[in-house]
Amino acid sequence: MHIEKIDLITVRMPLVHPFTTSFSTQTERYPLLLRVTASIDGRSVIGWGECVALKEPFYSPEYLDGAREALQRFLLPGLFATQAQGLRVTAQSVGAAMRHVVGHRMAKAAVEMAVLDAQLRSAGISFAEHLGVTRTSVPSGVSVGIEDKIPNLLAQVDDYVAQGYVRVKLKIRPGWDVEPVKAVRERFGDIALQVDANAAYRLSDVSTLRRLDPFDLLLIEQPLAEEDLRQHAVLARQIATPICLDESVVSAQSAADAIALGAASVINIKPGRVGGYLEAVRIHDLAVANGVAVWCGGMLETGLGRSANAALAGLPGFTLPGDISASDRFYQRDITEPVVMEDGGVAVPQGPGFGVEPIPELLTEYTVDSVEVTA
Ligand code: OSB
Ligand code: MG
Structure with a gap:
């Protein structure tokens, strides 16, 4: 596929009940969603990924703002540069295009996930x-x-x-x-x-x-x-x-x-x-x-x-x-x-890709920040 842009969409979702672990109490979750806009064989396709980093680096070294920054400054520009040099982007090839960045696995995983979703959707195949x-x-x-x-x-x-x-x-x-x-x-x-x-x-x-x-x-x-x-x-x-x-x-x-x-x-x-x-x-x-x-x-x-x-x-x-x-x-x-x-x-979801996508009205309602990174 050829990726045109990737939106980094931060959403805020309150939890139904506080969730306390040995490292913190969470009362809300801030998932970072990735929306890949790409074309495959001349057809436009969207793919969705989710970065699982928490707001604070208490469970893992990665955290929300750091993951967004790593994506915006290093991972996505690196990926776009590799694409410009002729890389055919697939879920199987994005990892190599981001390997020069040490760590930041949750951020990388979200890119791979969005690309995989786009790829499978375009082929009409479920992840299962x-x-x-x-x-x-x-x-x-x-x-x-x-x-x-x-x-x-x-x-x-x-x-x-x-x-x-x-x-x-x-x-x-x-x-x-x-x-x-x-x-x-x-x-x-x-x-x-x-x-x-x-x-x-x-x-x-x-x-x-x-x-x-x-x-x-x-x-x-x-x-x-x-x-x-x-x-x-x-x-x-x-x-x-x-x-x-x-x-x-x-x-x-x-x-x-x-x-x-x-x-x-x-x-x-x-x-x-x-x-x-x-x-x-x-x-x-x-x-x-x-x-x-x-x-x-x-x-x-x-x-x-x-x-x-x-x-x-x-x-x-x-x-x-x-x-x-x-x-x-x-x-x-x-x-x-x-x-x-x-x-x-x-x-086990049976629809193409991961089988689900954000509901547009809810996405608008929950979004607290959105950044567009283009090729
Ligand atoms: O250690 O498994 C964990 C949630 C956030 C960070 C770490 C963990 C967890 C959970 C919740 O245990 C698992 C879930 O999503 O149901
Ligand atoms: Mg655990």
């Missing part, structure tokens, strides 16, 4: 079809934030379980770990339960983490810091709960290292965190080859990223339910047609 995914629905798990009191947490979990979510993930941090897990286990019995620490512990906290062992959790996600691969491997030998890595896995390379070191027996794959859906598939394939289970994580995506994740999670190695909940878990009104959960699952 492109991936060879035949499942029509994927199991839906829910990520539950830290609350100030146990009864409030139990009320939240009760609501999600009643809605039919098939797996519950509790956010934990030092001081909010054994007690909430015990309370949820006692109240809800043998539901599929796991926890996510978002890097809040140290290896010296092993005695606390060991106290989670009796609760038969599916996994503990990212107990230690992003760069503590070796220490996760040490911890894995000291606790019974399987360790799943999120923050530490930023590429297929780091996934390979984590697996080789014994730092992870499960991997949370988030396409944005690893630089895009193509790299996400590579990590999936690597994990399958190594007997490591994967599941699809979430970043409070709008319907765009949520739909794309639902298709990705249809790949056979995704053997655990993902953080692929319905739009209404986070948003009163999603910017696309809402993603819905039914019978514990979310449908």
